[in-house]
Amino acid sequence: MDRLAEAIPLLRSTPPKEFWALRDVSLTVEQGEVLGVIGPNGSGKSTLLQIVSGILEPTRGRVVAKGRIAALLELGAGFNPEFSGRENVFLNGEILGISRRDMERVFPDIERFAEIGSFMERPVKEYSSGMYVRLAFSTAIHVDPEILIVDEALAVGDAIFANRCIKKFEELKQRKVTVLFVSHDLGLVKRLSDRAALMLDGKVAAYGSPSEVVNKYVGLVLERQGQQSITERTEGGVYRHGDGASRVEKVELLDAAGNSVTSVETGQLLTIRVRARAVKRLENPIIGVLIRNRLGIDVFGTNTRIEGVESGVVEAGDMFEAQFTFDCLLTRQDYTLTVATQYPEGFSQDWLDDCIAFTVIDKRDVAGLANFKTKVTWTRIPAAERSEAFKG
Numbered sequence: 001m002d003r004l005a006e007a008i009p010l011l012r013s014t015p016p017k018e019f020w021a022l023r024d025v026s027l028t029v030e031q032g033e034v035l036g037v038i039g040p041n042g043s044g045k046s047t048l049l050q051i052v053s054g055i056l057e058p059t060r061g062r063v064v065a066k067g068r069i070a071a072l073l074e075l076g077a078g079f080n081p082e083f084s085g086r087e088n089v090f091l092n093g094e095i096l097g098i099s100r101r102d103m104e105r106v107f108p109d110i111e112r113f114a115e116i117g118s119f120m121e122r123p124v125k126e127y128s129s130g131m132y133v134r135l136a137f138s139t140a141i142h143v144d145p146e147i148l149i150v151d152e153a154l155a156v157g158d159a160i161f162a163n164r165c166i167k168k169f170e171e172l173k174q175r176k177v178t179v180l181f182v183s184h185d186l187g188l189v190k191r192l193s194d195r196a197a198l199m200l201d202g203k204v205a206a207y208g209s210p211s212e213v214v215n216k217y218v219g220l221v222l223e224r225q226g227q228q229s230i231t232e233r234t235e236g237g238v239y240r241h242g243d244g245a246s247r248v249e250k251v252e253l254l255d256a257a258g259n260s261v262t263s264v265e266t267g268q269l270l271t272i273r274v275r276a277r278a279v280k281r282l283e284n285p286i287i288g289v290l291i292r293n294r295l296g297i298d299v300f301g302t303n304t305r306i307e308g309v310e311s312g313v314v315e316a317g318d319m320f321e322a323q324f325t326f327d328c329l330l331t332r333q334d335y336t337l338t339v340a341t342q343y344p345e346g347f348s349q350d351w352l353d354d355c356i357a358f359t360v361i362d363k364r365d366v367a368g369l370a371n372f373k374t375k376v377t378w379t380r381i382p383a384a385e386r387s388e389a390f391k392g
Helices: 002-007 045-053 085-095 100-114 117-121 129-141 159-174 186-192 210-225 383-391
Strands: 034-038 069-072 147-151 178-182 195-200 203-208 230-233 239-242 246-254 263-265 269-278 286-293 298-303 319-327 334-342 348-361
Touching: 034 045, 034 186, 034 210, 045 069, 045 147, 045 178, 069 129, 085 100, 085 117, 085 129, 100 129, 129 147, 129 159, 159 178, 159 186, 186 210, 195 210, 203 210, 210 239, 210 348, 239 334, 246 334, 269 286, 269 334, 286 319, 298 334
Parallel strands: 034 178, 034 195, 069 147, 147 178, 246 348, 263 348
Antiparallel strands: 195 203, 230 239, 239 348, 246 269, 269 319, 286 298, 286 334, 334 348
16 A cells, blocks of 8 residues: 555655665675675675675666675575475575586585584474574585675584684685675674775775774774764874773883883783873773784783772873783784773773784794693603503
């Protein structure tokens, strides 16, 4: 009836309102590039991927894609719930124009990666959400796509499967497969993406390096949490956001002698000194620090509240300072330091992203991010003693 009323002007009571899920979006993704798309719910992320995949037609504009596209979108798309897992795998291959012979060749790899066992012969309507994503993701990456589009695929998988998928993403990057993926895991976006796009209200609000785009998104989230929050970028390219109740005036990274440093050795004693000024009267203001690696992944963070330090009342115009002293147990990498002043409830007064960059030097080739002080014992067990032990 509403559609009919719209068609007859005399019956129309209120004019319909247009809603654009996407508008004025212009993006270029090069071959072999990984683009991470972030943003709040309802910002147009999934609609963008559906248009690129060819599921939706754009009202205006066009999408030019060169290469075979494999898409893993919302749960339930692409699989027939009455078909078995095996039948759905081959059905997807036919949709993508892959011969049955080629699908039979890669099917053992799909089955091995999905790890759903005997459920491969069961209808997918009996699958859990995790099993469904396992099979859908395994199918998408084993059909040799030139463009892979993924929408929050890792959100429902367990930790082991998610780690396996991340390694597969990195392998696809090495093979120069173009990847577009949506995720609310900001650390994952920083780790995997070459570039990132921030979607807000159907438009691209930020586009560039993953670290900068994620930092801007975090600032916008905090801005929406507080009525008077502000987000700005300093002359040094550092994003700062908060309601301005206090202002970070100075941040220093110091060695054991109190000298400012930008290069440290593993095991060295370090101190982070943060000095701030209260703009208005504050009760128990918190100072926090956060260390990130070169990919923007959070490595370690703490604050005065976590460490059990009570700051009391700080009057407007007063300066307050905190020092965090610790042994640097980081591996040989480049890192950045983020600092913030906050309310006890967690809202930011002043937050400075990646305000100091420093390098950790280490002669040992230790894997990962942490370089623990490790004691190793080693024992040789002669064959004769081993035989006696087995007899016992």
